[in-house]
Amino acid sequence: MMLNIDELRFDENGLIPAIVVDALSKKVLTLAYMNRESLLITMEKQLTCFWSRSRQELWLKGETSGNYQHVVSITADCDGDALVVMVEKDGPACHLGTDSCFTRPVWESGTLSEYSLDSLMDLLRGRKEQLPEGSYTTYLFQKGLDKILKKVGEECTEVIIAGKAEDKKETVYEIADLTYHVMVLMTQLGISLEDVRRELKSRHVIDHKVKQEKMAGDNMK
Numbered sequence: 422m423m424l425n426i427d428e429l430r431f432d433e434n435g436l437i438p439a440i441v442v443d444a445l446s447k448k449v450l451t452l453a454y455m456n457r458e459s460l461l462i463t464m465e466k467q468l469t470c471f472w473s474r475s476r477q478e479l480w481l482k483g484e485t486s487g488n489y490q491h492v493v494s495i496t497a498d499c500d501g502d503a504l505v506v507m508v509e510k511d512g513p514a515c516h517l518g519t520d521s522c523f524t525r526p527v528w529e530s531g532t533l534s535e536y537s538l539d540s541l542m543d544l545l546r547g548r549k550e551q552l553p554e555g556s557y558t559t560y561l562f563q564k565g566l567d568k569i570l571k572k573v574g575e576e577c578t579e580v581i582i583a584g585k586a587e588d589k590k591e592t593v594y595e596i597a598d599l600t601y602h603v604m605v606l607m608t609q610l611g612i613s614l615e616d617v618r619r620e621l622k623s624r625h626v627i628d629h630k631v632k633q634e635k636m637a638g639d640n641m642k
Contacts, residue, residue: 426460431456431457437454437460437504439452439506440452440503441469443514443521445622449521450508451521453482455471455504456472459471459479459480463492467491467492468490468492487511490506490509490514491508493507538600541604542604544558545558549609558605561605572605573602573606576595579599
């Protein structure tokens, strides 16, 4: 059930914090504030609109930079006093030109570590640019496209063998190897994870449409 905007709890200044998240990568992009009017504009235009506390005026993200944020969904927390806004962005979220406003580490655990495909892709890009000695990834980039393609082919075969044997543990291991080498190939060719996510999303939309058409056809029989 959709929450009514009147059920939200704006603060004494009429504002509510809005955490903006990339709908494709799930990366936190920025923290901004909305008032009732900017929230209504956001829902009407399906573009993020905020209230600028420094300028004391409405602010449609991307109006001057072109870096619009197309709204996928808006979700309130359990108390109704904070929002998560899922978006697909046209460009950097930060006014400094970075993908996210959150780029300055404050503290890191000495025992726990963050991991994601995005962080792995960042590591691979760094290896390609710096080519540190002793790195297997450096070796692949130095050998070039043919070597990378050969490794992708070999890992595909290993996945097929493990899958055919119905060995779950080994299949997971080989899929991880294949994923790594495919991402090396992506880095070599300048393909981003966002490129792949967008392609998968476009197929999901097509598949959903075909499913709806099939259901409609079945109902007519």
